[in-house]
Amino acid sequence: MKTVGIVVEYNPFHNGHLYHAQKAREAAGADVVMAVMSGHFLQRGEPALVNKWARTRMALQNGVDIVVELPYAFSVQKAEYFAKGAITILEKLFCDAFCFGSENGQVSSFIETKQQMDKHSKSLDPLVQKYMGEGFSFPKAQTLARESLFGQRLPLDLSKPNNILGFHYIQANENLPHPMTPLTVKRQQADYHDVTLSSQPIASATGIRKAIMETGLETIEPYVPAAAFAELNHYLSAYGHLHHWDLYWPLLQYRLLSSSTEELAQIYDVSEGIEYRLKEAARQSASFTEFMESVKTKRYTWTRIQRALVHILLHVSKEEMGAALEAVRYIRLLGMNSRGREYLNKVKKNLSLPFITKAAVFKEALALDLKAAEIYALGLPSHSSHSLLSSEFNEHPVILP
Template identity: 75%
Template sequence: MKTVGIVVEYNPFHNGHLYHVHKARESAKAEVVIAVMSGHFLQRGEPALVNKWARTRMALQSGVDIVVELPYVFSVQKAEFFSKGAISILQGLFCESFCFGSESGHTAPFLETLQQMETSAHSLEPLIRQYMNQGFSFPKAQTLARESLFEQRLPLDLSKPNNILGFHYMKANKALPHPMEPLTIKRHQADFHEETLGSQSIASATGIRKAIYEQQGQLHTISPYVPAATLNELSHYLNEYGQLHHWDMYWPLLQYRLLSSSTEELAQIYDVSEGIEYRLKEAARFSSNFTEFMQTVKTKRYTWTRIQRMLVHILLHVSKEQMSASIKSVQYIRLLGMNGRGREYLNQIKKKMTLPLITRAASSKEMLTLDLKASEVYALGLSPHSSRVLLHSEFNKQPVILP
């Protein structure tokens, strides 16, 4: 069975994602679409709108055949590590190709840019450090260094978020002993961070989430932009748990963690560096909500996204030592869901797999330490009853299985 892999978050699954699934299957001429999906906390350092089981059901009802989890150590990371984890998992499932959305729409500019960047790495890295020493954030320093070195001659626009991820997918894939075939489709209609819904049928996940929050959970506003399965899952989640997840739910927990930890303890947390722990503690003393805190902490050097990722690691108390020991390579593949075609494919490959395929957390606690901690903290944002329900499903739930 021919397979194509995709890397996703589905926060939530919308019509643009539906287009991606269909075009990936079509472009690869694949029988099976495998999605590597982030768990409860996402790449930009945010809690997912709904839990991974609800998002798995959205995906399976909308054309994906297998959903596996991108472990926490890779999901709440900058693009380089996020991509490395996801691509390694797709290879571990014997995908022949992978497909990503991009502003470019062609793989050639990615390959040409990757070649130029590798050739010039010895000149680029000192320039990046130079700009960071001037107080610029790492992404901005990279951009300025590239502009200085290449004078806009790169074939790929690396200021675009999907192109950045795509570039790192291609880089991670190239490093594999047996690279997969890379495929890309041009991003359709809405920009990555577009906050308005517009008149088209495709809107960004950012715009959809913003509309949901502004309408206080009323879902009719987003119905033109998402499949029926997404509306049903969001509605069911609201009925079962009472709310959708967002950072403000975790502000009291985060504030407690910041205020009760010493600066020395905070400095040991992954991604905390350069004395920012002092700024974090000071802001936590005088901020009344998460947004106010973020506006106080953000600087030219630290992007909103980097700070959010840092705060997730603080919330989960993930140390530098713990992360460095875990991030070296993918250790397992956790199955979240499959349909009949997906089950048939896994039955074909499971004896050849070199990574353990985990179907139930309760039987693999040691291996899933950080993923389980992420689930426990994610559940704490809910009411006590809803939190118990969610935790029970995390430890005991079998993968979602559809016909």
Template identity: 45%
Template structure:
């Protein structure tokens, strides 16, 4: 069975994802689709709007055959490590290819871009350092370095200012650095850009646009046209149970308490907390009534919104620098869900998978997995607070979803 891998967050699974899924399978001429999906906290440093089990159900209903979890260590990491973790897992589970959505839509410019940076790494790093000395943020410095190189060595390259192109580049970089045989494919994004707001009458919207629409109004009907029926029904069921979707605004009282209860020195233990910002975090937390007002106080030229959110995610979950440095590569494959075809694939390939394939978490002793379980517990705490409904699934007790 030919398997194509995809890297997803599905926050939530929408019509654009359904299109990408269909095209990935078609372009790869694959029999099944394997998705490596972020858990309850995401790459831009924020909680997923609904938990990973609900999003797994959306994925399976949408046509994914196997859903495995991208561990917290990678799902909340900068793009380079996010991609490294994801491609490592897709390679380990036996994917013949991986497909990603991009603004560019053609694979050769990605390969050209990788060769440009890889062949001129010393010069590239020098341009980055030069830009950083001016006070520019790291992402802006990366873009500056890329612009300088691409002008010096003209060819057809991707636009690295576009968010999906950036991730696509890092997927290819990871595959090359891991010396993997997995083949890269790209699917052009259609209709809605990554940050575009929801457009009236549209059938495809970005996940960001959907979340913003739901934040502005609790009326789920406002996003019904851009979601498959199953996704809409799962969101409606979630909202009926808990009365809210997860976001930093809904988590703010817990995050605020977490920040204030620490001393500045204690905050420096956590991953990505650097350069004296710990004092500003505590000061702003004491005087902010909302997450958005807090962020406006601490955002600066040097710290992007995403970098700050990742930092706060690690503080909230208690993930330390020492823990981060202790992990070098994925230690397991956590199975979240599978279709009948997915189950058949695993039956055929299980003996060839080099990592432990985990379906019964309670029986495992794995430090990377322990981080995932802890992250799920603190996520659930914030969702369940103030509700009388049944608690969310206990992560260590929940078996893979069979669809």
């Protein structure tokens, strides 16, 4: 059975994701579409709107055959580590190809850009450090360094978020012992950062989330598959809330105010003295948004700060994360349909990593993921959080026909 892998968050699953899954299957000529999906906290340092089990059901009802989890250590990360974890898992599951969405739409541009940047890496790295020394954020320093060295000569626009991720997917794949075939699908209609909903059926996840928070779920019905819309409504009915940072503000504020600056400095992604700024802002801010506006600077992007805050919320130390990032150590199944089950039955005896279907049996290996699930549940009122807390241990992989 031929398999194509995709890397996803589905926050939430929308029509653009359906298009991607369909085009990935078509481009690879694949029998099986396998998704590596972030768990409860996402790459940009945000809680997912709904938990990973609900998002797994959305995926399996809309063109995906297998869903496995991208571990927390790799999911709440800058693009380099995010891509490394996801691409490694796909390769360990014997995927023939992987397919990502991009603003560019041409794999050759990614490969050519990587070759040029590798060739000039000795000149590029000092330039990045130079611009960071001038107070720019790491992503901005990278952009300025590339512009300084290459001008407009690179085939790929690396200011675009999906192009950036795609570049790192290509890079991670080329470092594998058995590289997969890379494929890309051009993003349709909505730009990644679009915050408005148009008359077109495909909108960005950013715009969809904004609409949900401002006007409610009914607004987004034209932009998501029917099964995904039903899943969102069911989750809201069951738990009373969709997850967002404001729900976690009291927990975060407590963590910031009860920790010393020395303790905060030991948390992963907290560096260069930002712990002092975080504590001061926590004392003076009445909401998460107010806090973020106080902390953000030219050097620290909104995303970079949010990722650090997730690690603070979960109390993940530099030492703990360093050990977790050394290698992907397991594969956790979140769900499958009959086609996916057929494929996994054929390959699982040859897997080089533990294949986890029951969390309770692998508590030590899953420590960070389990902690993420528990803190994620605590964002809800107590009567809802209790049932969500227990679901991580009681929930079995989602199995659909």
